[in-house]
Amino acid sequence: MFGTSGVRGPVGDVVTADLALDVGRALATDGAETVVVGRDARDSGRMLSRALIAGITECGSDVIDLGVEPTPTVARTVVREGADAGVVVTASHNPAPDNGLKLWTASGRAFDDERNERIAGLVREEAFEFAAHDAIGSVRRVDDARMHHERALRAAVTLPDDLAVVVDLGNGVGRVTADTLHAAGCDVETLNAQRDGRFPGRPSEPTAENCRTACELVATTDADLGIVHDGDADRMMAIDERGRFVSGDALLALFARREAGPGDRVAVPVDTSLLVADVLDEVDAEVTYTPVGDAYVAARTEDATVVFGGEPSGSWIFPAQTRCPDGPLAACTLAAVVGEEGSLASLVDALPTYPIRRDSIRTESKAAVVETVAEITATEFEDVSTLDGIRVETETGWFLVRASGTEPLVRITAEARARDDADALFETALDLVDRARDDA
The missing domain is CATH 3.40.120.10 (Alpha-D-Glucose-1,6-Bisphosphate, subunit A, domain 3)
Structure with missing residues (x-):
């Protein structure tokens, strides 16, 4: 449910009012007693933030509503107000048809994988703790965050x-x-x-x-x-x-x-x-x-x-x-x-420059493609890291093949100290992805 930058995708498909409502419910159920909420300028954010706030308050937690504000303003407000969490309704740099939800800790840092998964689990299981009729959360508007x-x-x-x-x-x-x-x-x-x-x-x-x-x-x-x-x-x-x-x-x-x-x-x-x-x-x-x-x-x-x-x-x-x-x-x-x-x-x-090439390959099977690349590189290369995707170090430079955390893309990066070496490494990585797509 969560990628590297929260939940993100097309409105009405991946991102819906039902999802926002349930994420709000899950946050409150998970123990966030006060939640700061903000959104970017997308029109769909009005509907999603209202659903989110409804879910939070329905499960007994309070909301500090900032309205339309930058993501870093929201994160800073979580800390300044002593809130337990924050949510920004945004798809960040994605195109206009998309929207999303990004969650922030009490320290103003994005939720880590473990906490995102905890919220996702509550949503999947619909394991919400609803408040009694006289314990519904409150909503307070704050207009001086910026x-x-x-x-x-x-x-x-x-x-x-x-x-x-x-x-x-x-x-x-x-x-x-x-x-x-x-x-x-x-x-x-x-x-x-x-x-x-x-x-x-x-x-x-x-x-x-x-x-x-x-x-x-x-x-x-x-x-x-x-x-x-x-x-x-x-x-x-x-x-x-x-x-x-x-x-x-x-x-x-x-x-x-x-x-x-x-x-x-x-x-x-x-x-x-x-x-x-x-x-x-x-x-x-x-x-x-x-x-x-x-x-x-x-x-x-x-x-x-x-x-x-x-x-x-x-x-x-x-x-x-x-x-x-x-x-x-x-x-x-x-x-x-x-x-x-x-x-x-x-x-x-004045900075040194090294030739680096980056590109993205669109595929609906990004996880399978990267998994296949991992299997191939394990047998064909000696210095392979799987910290995030597949990074291969060679005598001339390095290349990286990884799945995008937010879009149906496999990203390729290659760098070396000489242009010909960078090009060769990039073509090697591209060939690996093409071979993996054929097998996916």
């Missing part, structure tokens, strides 16, 4: 007051980024700032292809950098002053180098570039690998030696502030980096 988020950002990061920043909100709910930068004195120009869950300005996922208009705007103005968010603002990607979309691996390296020092570790998923490990080695720090998914990265940051965690897809976790991927916090931190060190383009160009 203000508290903005204050926390300004307290956490010393922002420059002389930057020009383009902020592409992607018709999502990440306005707190533009507001915080503007309040600090930055010259902020917004793009796709009208909140609209149909995402008419661009697709929600902040990729280079989807953010071409923002890149052009940055390149043709005097902007020092561009910031782009997804629909619920847990992700943040960037554009340098030349209008170039900055890769997630480069951003991860820049953040890691800023946050880590000797003896520190940075949590990264198994599909992360060698670049990050090399940059950390320069400051006597190191990476620690996790399965792909911000929940796994966040869990690793519970270790006191892990000072930062991130994913190349745009999720950045600063555990000293919050263990929820916080796109606005990442945006403000990057603005501080540019203010302190100068040109973002120069910072990126």
Whole structure:
């Protein structure tokens, strides 16, 4: 029921009011006495959040309703209000027909596999504990959550007051980024700032292809950098002053180098570039690998030696502030980096570059395909890791084959220090997936 980022899928098929109602019931039955609820801008979120709240209160627990707010705002509010759990009704970067439910612990971290499975088990078994007629839970509306988020950002990061920043909100709910930068004195120009869950300005996922208009705007103005968010603002990607979309691996390296020092570790998923490990080695720090998914990265940051965690897809976790991927916090931190060190383009160009190839193969049999790849690689390669999917290390580089946690896709990544080697590794991985699909 739960993937790497909660429940997610098409509304009316995978995600229904019945499901939201039962998840609410399960949370209350599982012992969450107070639950913070928020949602992104999708119209379907109205119906789903109402069903969710009905389920929570029907089983005797109370709700703090935030309405439409970014995912990191909701997670921070769970901690600030002393709640037992939080739920965001969102499909994050997925297309408009999708929606979902992502659950947060009292510490503001995504539910782990064990707790997700506990909730899923209660839903499957319909093992709910309903409240008596005079013990139904209450609903309290809170309207200042975003203000508290903005204050926390300004307290956490010393922002420059002389930057020009383009902020592409992607018709999502990440306005707190533009507001915080503007309040600090930055010259902020917004793009796709009208909140609209149909995402008419661009697709929600902040990729280079989807953010071409923002890149052009940055390149043709005097902007020092561009910031782009997804629909619920847990992700943040960037554009340098030349209008170039900055890769997630480069951003991860820049953040890691800023946050880590000797003896520190940075949590990264198994599909992360060698670049990050090399940059950390320069400051006597190191990476620690996790399965792909911000929940796994966040869990690793519970270790006191892990000072930062991130994913190349745009999720950045600063555990000293919050263990929820916080796109606005990442945006403000990057603005501080540019203010302190100068040109973002120069910072990126100074990083070593390694050829890396990524692609996704659509299949309804993703688990069977990956299982077959595992069987093949166990006999054909020597250095194979199954931490998340199948990662194969060779003398020239590595490749990874894994099933997406949220979509019917098998993802392929290959990296080496030379282009020909990266291409060869990618073709090897692609061939393995093709062979496995034929057998699936």
